[in-house]
Amino acid sequence: MSSIADYRVYPLISSLETVECLEDQVHVKWADQRLSPFHYLWLRDNCPCSECVYGVTREQVFEIADVPENLRPHSAEIDPEGLLLINWEDGHRSRFEPGWLRAHAYDDASRQEQLERRGQKHYWHHDLDLPVFDYQGVMEEPEILLQWLLALRDIGLTQVRNVPTDPESLIALAKRISFIRESNFGVLFNVKPKADADSNAYTPFNLPLHTDLPTRELQPGLQFLHCLINQASGGDSLFVDGFSVARALQEEDPAAFRHLCEIPVEFRNKDRNSDYRCLAPIIALDARGEIAEVRMANFLRGPFTTAPQLMPALYHAYRRFIELSREPRFQFRRRLNEGELWCFDNRRSLHARDAFDPTSGVRHLQGCYVDRDELLSRILVLERQRML
Amino acid sequence: MSSIADYRVYPLISSLETVECLEDQVHVKWADQRLSPFHYLWLRDNCPCSECVYGVTREQVFEIADVPENLRPHSAEIDPEGLLLINWEDGHRSRFEPGWLRAHAYDDASRQEQLERRGQKHYWHHDLDLPVFDYQGVMEEPEILLQWLLALRDIGLTQVRNVPTDPESLIALAKRISFIRESNFGVLFNVKPKADADSNAYTPFNLPLHTDLPTRELQPGLQFLHCLINQASGGDSLFVDGFSVARALQEEDPAAFRHLCEIPVEFRNKDRNSDYRCLAPIIALDARGEIAEVRMANFLRGPFTTAPQLMPALYHAYRRFIELSREPRFQFRRRLNEGELWCFDNRRSLHARDAFDPTSGVRHLQGCYVDRDELLSRILVLERQRML
Numbered sequence: 001m002s003s004i005a006d007y008r009v010y011p012l013i014s015s016l017e018t019v020e021c022l023e024d025q026v027h028v029k030w031a032d033q034r035l036s037p038f039h040y041l042w043l044r045d046n047c048p049c050s051e052c053v054y055g056v057t058r059e060q061v062f063e064i065a066d067v068p069e070n071l072r073p074h075s076a077e078i079d080p081e082g083l084l085l086i087n088w089e090d091g092h093r094s095r096f097e098p099g100w101l102r103a104h105a106y107d108d109a110s111r112q113e114q115l116e117r118r119g120q121k122h123y124w125h126h127d128l129d130l131p132v133f134d135y136q137g138v139m140e141e142p143e144i145l146l147q148w149l150l151a152l153r154d155i156g157l158t159q160v161r162n163v164p165t166d167p168e169s170l171i172a173l174a175k176r177i178s179f180i181r182e183s184n185f186g187v188l189f190n191v192k193p194k195a196d197a198d199s200n201a202y203t204p205f206n207l208p209l210h211t212d213l214p215t216r217e218l219q220p221g222l223q224f225l226h227c228l229i230n231q232a233s234g235g236d237s238l239f240v241d242g243f244s245v246a247r248a249l250q251e252e253d254p255a256a257f258r259h260l261c262e263i264p265v266e267f268r269n270k271d272r273n274s275d276y277r278c279l280a281p282i283i284a285l286d287a288r289g290e291i292a293e294v295r296m297a298n299f300l301r302g303p304f305t306t307a308p309q310l311m312p313a314l315y316h317a318y319r320r321f322i323e324l325s326r327e328p329r330f331q332f333r334r335r336l337n338e339g340e341l342w343c344f345d346n347r348r349s350l351h352a353r354d355a356f357d358p359t360s361g362v363r364h365l366q367g368c369y370v371d372r373d374e375l376l377s378r379i380l381v382l383e384r385q386r387m388l
Numbered sequence: 389m390s391s392i393a394d395y396r397v398y399p400l401i402s403s404l405e406t407v408e409c410l411e412d413q414v415h416v417k418w419a420d421q422r423l424s425p426f427h428y429l430w431l432r433d434n435c436p437c438s439e440c441v442y443g444v445t446r447e448q449v450f451e452i453a454d455v456p457e458n459l460r461p462h463s464a465e466i467d468p469e470g471l472l473l474i475n476w477e478d479g480h481r482s483r484f485e486p487g488w489l490r491a492h493a494y495d496d497a498s499r500q501e502q503l504e505r506r507g508q509k510h511y512w513h514h515d516l517d518l519p520v521f522d523y524q525g526v527m528e529e530p531e532i533l534l535q536w537l538l539a540l541r542d543i544g545l546t547q548v549r550n551v552p553t554d555p556e557s558l559i560a561l562a563k564r565i566s567f568i569r570e571s572n573f574g575v576l577f578n579v580k581p582k583a584d585a586d587s588n589a590y591t592p593f594n595l596p597l598h599t600d601l602p603t604r605e606l607q608p609g610l611q612f613l614h615c616l617i618n619q620a621s622g623g624d625s626l627f628v629d630g631f632s633v634a635r636a637l638q639e640e641d642p643a644a645f646r647h648l649c650e651i652p653v654e655f656r657n658k659d660r661n662s663d664y665r666c667l668a669p670i671i672a673l674d675a676r677g678e679i680a681e682v683r684m685a686n687f688l689r690g691p692f693t694t695a696p697q698l699m700p701a702l703y704h705a706y707r708r709f710i711e712l713s714r715e716p717r718f719q720f721r722r723r724l725n726e727g728e729l730w731c732f733d734n735r736r737s738l739h740a741r742d743a744f745d746p747t748s749g750v751r752h753l754q755g756c757y758v759d760r761d762e763l764l765s766r767i768l769v770l771e772r773q774r775m776l
Contacts, residue, residue, distance in 0.1 A: 039703070061687065276764075373604045
């Protein structure tokens with residue numbers, strides 16, 4: 001029955017043992033002795049029957065505002081097949097599979113388990129054991145694809161090798177995840193010196209450690225950089241785990257860390273035909289207070305605007321973040337060769353490039369973006385398929 | 389000189405009168421008697437000279453971490469041309485135009501003025517005086533285009549009329565702003581009943597008030613719905629200003645409002661080939677505590693997961709938000725005819741559709757999305773061009 005409301009399979013972890021009706025909730029006891037409360041409104045809201053959920057789209061048609069706030073059951077019981085059966089006082093009936101119910105239980109222990117299943121970030125430093133994947137493997141084997149995507153989610157820096165040096169290979173690789181996110185720089189962007197550069201990326205200058213497009217409300221989730229040719233001297237790639245730097249700052253100077261979490265900073269990308277501005281803090285935390293995002297590109301930053309008495313503290317924190325990110329203990333350095341490709345979490349892994357000598361040879365990289373939503377969706381679909 | 393660092397023109401609002409050096413900042417007095425502090429680090433950071441800013445890209449190459457935190461000037465003065473001239477103790481010189489300096493001053497009065505220039509939201513109800521624009525005008529006249537975009541920014545619901553009923557017209561109109569944001573439903577999506585629907589949108593059912601793609605971290609900023617043909621009975625469009633509903637809830641029941649701001653809710657979009665999930669509160673506030681976004685689609689919502697003691701309060705708040713949005717005082721209802729097009733702020737204006745009878749005639753809408761970043765950038769460029 002849960003298959004109506006979801007594409008996932010919910011294995012039976014523990015069977016239902018008893019159900020007890022209280023004033024506004026049932027208490028369910030599981031065979032492993034866990035106790036889970038389920039409020040009546042929650043149960044009615046999540047009724048998976050074919051009247052409440054349209055089977056073709058698996059989307060709800062019932063709305064919880066359509067029943068009284070004090071709706072109660074006539075009875076709640078475990079039926080002969082082991083499902084929780086609720087007979088509502090208005091005549092509706094709801095049945096819940098114990099696998100689905102356990103997966104969505106919201107007692108403290110179950111919520112903690114759900115959090116832990118969301119994956120663990122691995123913080124890294126100069127000595128990162130770089131996750132490397134083979135282009136053909138990623139293109140052909142769902143399990144290798146999944147391993148690559150999990151490395152992107154949890155480590156945030158990967159390399160793919162043996163990528164044919166034509167632009168279609170990059171597009172095909174990105175599309176293994178999903179569609180490409182366009183920007184004012186195009187669907188694919190070409191990183192090579194241009195006479196009329198609209199970004200310092202398109203010069204032979206060194207680029208300090210940064211995330212791309214901090215000037216947009218949602219920074220691109222994944223960045224791809226594919227090396228088509230690299231015959232110039234200089235131009236090595238440099239990466240730093242922005243989460244490791246942020247955590248080091250938090251340990252060393254909690255007040256400075258807090259300022260970077262709380263004081264919004266404006267990033268600007270000014271061009272003849274666009275004028276992007278985004279006001280956001282440099283470090284973003286998630287609902288649990290954990291470091292979830294870094295936003296940083298000194299060359300795209302606007303003037304700080306905050307109360308005058310906070311200005312020295314903001315500069316202190318900002319400078320300290322940059323100083324830390326320059327320390328060798330954080331820096332992973334590698335030259336990108338033809339047929340190699342960086343793919344990294346652009347909202348976490350800061351990247352930089354040494355200056356290079358454009359007279360010494362040609363250097364041509366191509367890049368594109370895919371958003372984090374698409375990465376996480378593809379991981380869930382691949383995991384779902386592995387369970388079948 | 390400011391032209392190196394920026395494309396904007398900063399008119400001279402008031403000239404510099406005096407400058408006084410304090411320990412870590414200068415105090416500038418303007419001819420209109422305003423006093424603005426500027427910290428030395430802020431001034432050094434924002435030096436617009438051609439050593440600090442690369443003239444072609446207008447992006448900074450200097451980084452503030454490259455000078456000592458206690459950098460001081462030898463002297464600070466107003467030069468014969470009326471610019472603020474700083475001679476730094478390390479030999480560097482910085483000159484600031486008073487127009488640019490005033491526009492970026494961060495004393496309390498100046499920060500307040502900058503806030504006010506960001507535009508004012510106009511809350512609306514059932515009796516909205518719908519902003520209507522002509523397709524040809526928007527396509528050809530920059531000033532009409534700008535007025536349309538300002539209505540989208542500040543009101544969030546507009547109609548464009550006399551749109552040729554071919555798909556290219558919608559694309560051309562969206563591209564007046566910028567590129568289209570792709571999603572798993574494509575670049576353009578066709579709203580008409582499908583046998584194997586992957587969304588309730590693609591059925592003849594009524595759709596309750598919702599935002600599109602609440603299942604993504606960043607909901608699409610603007611939604612376009614272009615009517616190619618509408619011969620079916622039923623299917624009227626309905627809009628509600630989500631900000632007005634949120635504010636009504638805040639006035640009526642501050643605790644309920646706070647719960648919708650603070651308790652994240654999961655939205656899910658499950659399909660055979662995708663599995664999007666986003667955990668976010670239904671109401672988002674900006675840095676000033678003002679209502680900045682509504683996220684709502686009952687048919688895409690996952691089971692609530694929060695501490696059991698909060699569950700009744702969350703249901704109370706969620707039900708109340710839906711009940712309010714159903715009240716006629718908020719509802720703007722209109723049938724969309726051939727050649728007409730809705731364009732609205734998808735993160736603010738909830739939209740709904742009555743059920744329609746697919747046997748009574750053909751109904752075919754086409755839609756697409758453009759993000760808020762693109763809207764705001766286009767407005768800034770158009771305003772910049774108007775100033776020249």
